[in-house]
Amino acid sequence: MAHPYRTSSRTKRFRLTSFLLALCMTVVAGCELSEELEEEPVDESEVTVSEDTTQQPQIDFSAPLDIDSLTVTTIVEGKGPELEEGDVALIQALLMDAKQQTVQINTWGREPRAMHLTVDEVGEGLYTALVGQKFGARVLLQEPEQDDEPTGARVAVLDVLPNEAMGEEVEPRDDLPSVEMTESGEPKIKIGKKLEKPSGAVSQPLIRGEGKQIEAGQTVTMQYHGIRWEDQEVIDSTWAGEGLPRSYMIGVGEMPEGLDDGILEQRVGSRLLLVLPPEVGYPTEGVTVFVVDLLSVSGEPVDPEKLKGE
Numbered sequence: 001m002a003h004p005y006r007t008s009s010r011t012k013r014f015r016l017t018s019f020l021l022a023l024c025m026t027v028v029a030g031c032e033l034s035e036e037l038e039e040e041p042v043d044e045s046e047v048t049v050s051e052d053t054t055q056q057p058q059i060d061f062s063a064p065l066d067i068d069s070l071t072v073t074t075i076v077e078g079k080g081p082e083l084e085e086g087d088v089a090l091i092q093a094l095l096m097d098a099k100q101q102t103v104q105i106n107t108w109g110r111e112p113r114a115m116h117l118t119v120d121e122v123g124e125g126l127y128t129a130l131v132g133q134k135f136g137a138r139v140l141l142q143e144p145e146q147d148d149e150p151t152g153a154r155v156a157v158l159d160v161l162p163n164e165a166m167g168e169e170v171e172p173r174d175d176l177p178s179v180e181m182t183e184s185g186e187p188k189i190k191i192g193k194k195l196e197k198p199s200g201a202v203s204q205p206l207i208r209g210e211g212k213q214i215e216a217g218q219t220v221t222m223q224y225h226g227i228r229w230e231d232q233e234v235i236d237s238t239w240a241g242e243g244l245p246r247s248y249m250i251g252v253g254e255m256p257e258g259l260d261d262g263i264l265e266q267r268v269g270s271r272l273l274l275v276l277p278p279e280v281g282y283p284t285e286g287v288t289v290f291v292v293d294l295l296s297v298s299g300e301p302v303d304p305e306k307l308k309g310e
Contacts, residue, residue: 049075049157053138056108057094057157063101067153070125071142078134078160088244089117089130090161090221090295098142098153105156111221111247112161112296126158135162163245164223165271165293167209176204176273177289186239187225187291191232197287202275203262209269209294216251216264217302221295229275229287245295252302256281263292270294 047065050058053076083089092112095105107113119127125143133139141156164185172178176198177191214220223245225237238246248254250263258280262272274290281288 047140047142047155049140051076051138053136053159057138059094059096059155059157061155063099065098065155067098067142067144069144070128072129073140074137075140076138078137080135080166082132082134083117083130085117085131087117088114088163090114090163090245092159092161093156095154095156098155109298111219111298114244129158130160133160135160161296163295165207165209165269167207167269169207170205172206173204176202179206179273179291189227189289189291191229197229198275201258201261201277201280204273205270206273207271209267211268212297213265213267214250214263214297215301217249218297218299219247219249220263220297221245221247223293223295224290226288226290228285229289235282235285235288263294266294268294268297
């Protein structure tokens with residue numbers, strides 16, 4: 001999607017030089033560009049950003065950086081569907097003060113930020129930077145100082161993460177509940193009357209992601225939707241209410257044992273169907289069924305026994 005702010009200073013300089021060259025050729029016979037035009041001066045206001053989206057971005061600029069207007073530059077193009085007004089945006093962000101070159105926000109190494117993509121919720125700068133971007137994009141935002149905000153001019157690099165499972169679909173099993181995704185993106189779990197309850201816990205991929213494998217001690221950001229087997233009433237859902245994903249440390253007792261075991265060693269991007277007996281799930285709810293989208297993982301693996309001993 002074309003965007004009114006996605007014109008870098010490098011592109012502007014190229015167009016200016018081309019315009020001057022055309023002017024000389026058509027207006028003044030024999031006109032030659034001077035060395036000053038041929039050797040373009042270094043733009044000290046330029047910001048450079050590393051392109052490896054698997055690593056924390058490296059931002060380089062000469063401080064203090066003078067930012068006169070809101071500028072958005074796509075460093076790395078994403079793939080898949082574009083973010084639209086009101087969508088859930090899941091991002092890793094590195095934000096620096098343009099004058100002091102100090103880091104104000106850095107989500108790398110921790111869970112990403114989740115928000116609804118509206119001007120009221122994220123502000124004009126983030127909204128302008130993210131609308132129309134695709135999953136996997138790396139975006140540079142340069143935002144001038146705002147009179148009505150305490151913060152000064154800032155430089156931010158935003159990495160857009162998928163807000164839903166993405167990968168290879170897996171053929172569903174006939175002996176397990178079926179799952180349909182509604183138009184709103186929320187899963188609907190159906191349990192046939194003749195379907196028998198599994199004898200133990202089940203973790204069945206519905207979509208097999210290709211991201212990092214999840215290990216104990218890491219923090220996983222996920223969307224989930226859970227119902228009781230008996231009456232199919234919803235017991236908990238991130239898709240309901242605010243509709244924003246939540247983050248939990250895996251394998252250390254923050255979640256019921258069945259959820260921990262079902263998520264461990266799965267890959268980011270996967271969608272799982274989990275069936276949990278009460279002894280490893282929710283004792284007061286009976287057998288429960290969950291659909292879980294694994295969106296992001298952060299932090300280093302740890303030995304769960306060490307955490308229990310602390």
